[in-house]
Amino acid sequence: MPDAGVTTYSRAQVVLHWSIALLILVQFLAHDGMEHVWRAFRRGQEAAASDIPMAYMHVALGLAVLVLACWRLWLRGTRGVPPVSGMEHPALQLLAKATHFVIYALIFLLPLSGIAAWFFNVAGAGLAHVLGKDILLYVVLLHTAGALFQHFVLKTDVLRRMLSLRQA
Template sequence: MSPLSYSVPQRILHWGMALLILFNLLFTDGMEHWYRLVRRGQPVTPDDVASANIHAYVGIAILVLAALRLGLRFVQGVPAASEVEPAPLRLLAHITHGLLYVLLFAMPLAGIGAYYFGNTTAGFVHAGVLKILLWLLLGAHVAGALVHQFIWKTDVLARMTRGV
């Protein structure tokens, strides 16, 4: 039997991770600057490393929180999809959520491979393909929530905000 809404820990993890993900997507300058210096063989200052580390540590936090969130999902379950939503869009939402979970693991792991192990392919995948895919999926996720709220007038958004 599915719960009617997400639990408080699930909601806290969702919104906390949303903030961390947006932070790392929007504020990449420190990591990009560090990478340019390393690639050119130029000296890297402690400030450069500290700035890059912020991006790396936030990414690692996202990875740890994603594992915790996935564990909570298996233990506590999730609310059933809204019956108002057409079946093909429910399937699309299910696929989108699945891909978001894959990216919550793949992005940090690729970033770790690039930053800590110097794997340039992992860096390319992290900052290129996965980043673009994450932006697209986040856009679809937000658009879906807004359609539920304002077009179909369901409680989908309330389940992840107020727990209704």
């Protein structure tokens, strides 16, 4: 059972948060190879040899996100996470929780839809993947704006606790 009174993120939770964020950033910046290979596959054409390593990198990093997301969810369930803090208004608290929920859902759905498209050629999975990445982009922008607003305007410790590696 998670500890209801937990007030910090553990070192592992902090490292997982930033590792997943970094992997997702790379997926967004370096997806051209995957797109070219995927387009060639759907048209029954030969993919350019130069695109293939980037497509495999996309698959490998995406699978890494899935593994790390499982670990992270397990830690959330067993160790727990600190309550949303610094925002007294219930609507803002709800927004923060909803944002976290949607991000969690997408760090599973994106790799799973990618797997369904790439390995099993499931109809509609590629479209779900592309729509999912758009939603993730906007939700993460909102999440980042919220974190920076809390840090610089409300001056809470919320960003610091997601940067602190002191907790075991």
